[in-house]
Amino acid sequence: xxxxxxxxxxxxxxxxxxxxxxxxxxxxxxxxxxxxxxxxxxxxxxxxxxxxxxxxxxxxxxxxxxxxxxxxxxxxxxxxxxxxxxxxxxxxxxxxxxxxxxxxxxxxxxxxxxxxxxx
Amino acid sequence: xxxxxxxxxxxxxxxxxxxxxxxxxxxxxxxxxxxxxxxxxxxxxxxxxxxxxxxxxxxxxxxxxxxxxxxxxxxxxxxxxxxxxxxxxxxxxxxxxxxxxxxxxxxxxxxxxxx
Numbered sequence: 446x447x448x449x450x451x452x453x454x455x456x457x458x459x460x461x462x463x464x465x466x467x468x469x470x471x472x473x474x475x476x477x478x479x480x481x482x483x484x485x486x487x488x489x490x491x492x493x494x495x496x497x498x499x500x501x502x503x504x505x506x507x508x509x510x511x512x513x514x515x516x517x518x519x520x521x522x523x524x525x526x527x528x529x530x531x532x533x534x535x536x537x538x539x540x541x542x543x544x545x546x547x548x549x550x551x552x553x554x555x556x557x558x559x560x561x562x563x564x
Numbered sequence: 565x566x567x568x569x570x571x572x573x574x575x576x577x578x579x580x581x582x583x584x585x586x587x588x589x590x591x592x593x594x595x596x597x598x599x600x601x602x603x604x605x606x607x608x609x610x611x612x613x614x615x616x617x618x619x620x621x622x623x624x625x626x627x628x629x630x631x632x633x634x635x636x637x638x639x640x641x642x643x644x645x646x647x648x649x650x651x652x653x654x655x656x657x658x659x660x661x662x663x664x665x666x667x668x669x670x671x672x673x674x675x676x677x678x679x
Contacts, residue, residue, distance in 0.1 A: 449606075478664040490607070490655065490670035497665055536606050540664055543620065548662035550620055551597065554606030 447472040447541050449555035457561050458527045465512070466522040466558045468537030474498075478540040479520040480552065481511065485533040493535075496520055527562045534559050566590065568671035570656050576677045577646060584642045585674045589658030596639050597668055598631055599655040600624065607655055613639060614662070643676075651678045 448471045458464040470479065481493040496504045496511045504511040512521040524531055534557045543550040569588040577583055589596045594615050599607035610629070611621045615636035625631075628647075633639040643650055653675050657668035 476664060480667065482670075487672075488653065488675075489672045490657075492667040492669065495665050495667060538606075542664075543662075549664045549666070550595075550612055550662070551609040552599075552607075552668060553609070556606050557604075 447474070447477075447539055447553050449537050449539050449553055451537055451555035451558050453558045454556075455559045455561065457563060458524075460529060460562055460564050461526055463523060463525045464527055464560065466524070466535050466537075466560065468520045468522065468555060470518050470520060470537070470539050472539065472541050474541040476542060478549065479511070479513070480538045480540065481509070481520075481522045482536045482538060482554075483531075483533045484536060484557070490536070494522070524560075529562050529564060532560060532562045568656055568658050568669055570654075570671035570674050572674055573672065574675045574677070576679065578679050579646055579648060581646055582642065582644045583646060583676065584640055585654055585656075585676075586638060586640050587656030587658075587671060588638045589656070590660075590669055593658035593660050593669075594636070595659040595662060595666075595668075596633055597657040597659075598639070598641050599657065601653040601655055601673070602651075610641075646676075646678050648678050651676055 477498045479496045483491045494506045510523045537555045538552040597612040598610040601607040613633040628644045653673045655673045657670045659666045
């Protein structure tokens with residue numbers, strides 16, 4: 446079964462600095478997808494960035510980049526130039542093929558990391 | 565572009581009562597997912613639909629839980645004979661397809677509190 450581990454319950458960063466949120470995963474599937482979501486205190490889950498297992502380049506979306514190290518099974522999120530509005534819970538999630546098929550279904554989430562940005 | 569809509573936002577009920585939640589996905593999204601999130605934890609998968617077909621149910625979904633998507637558009641999640649342990653945020657998400665990189669877009673959730 447697939448598993449996502451986020452070992453940092455909480456992280457603090459100074460405004461305008463960069464921060465890395467750790468994520469390791471475990472799956473026996475060769476094809477899979479890795480996602481990061483942001484959940485502010487208001488509760489909505491916001492999709493940030495995606496990395497496919499066969500993608501050779503690390504994904505980037507604006508200030509977000511994903512440091513993908515396949516051999517180490519890690520998919521760390523890097524947020525550059527942190528802003529006060531980045532304070533939130535961040536979840537790493539994985540998607541693997543549904544049983545018996547080539548389609549993809551549910552997401553499996555880690556426990557999350559609370560990021561606090563200080564002015 | 566209207567996002568995923570969930571109703572109600574909050575539900576407070578007594579133990580033993582039945583509750584029903586509704587989710588309206590992004591229009592033309594054929595996939596619809598339900599997750600449950602307890603305080604300080606990541607969302608846990610409950611079930612998902614492709615159009616009106618329920619493709620997978622988690623073992624978390626006991627006999628007291630039932631979900632439907634009768635016309636392949638909105639979905640309902642019903643919990644019968646609620647228990648204290650059902651208190652959680654119930655999240656709905658939708659996606660446009662089943663490709664690995666297709667992101668799931670979430671609604672704001674329904675927070676259920678059992679008295």
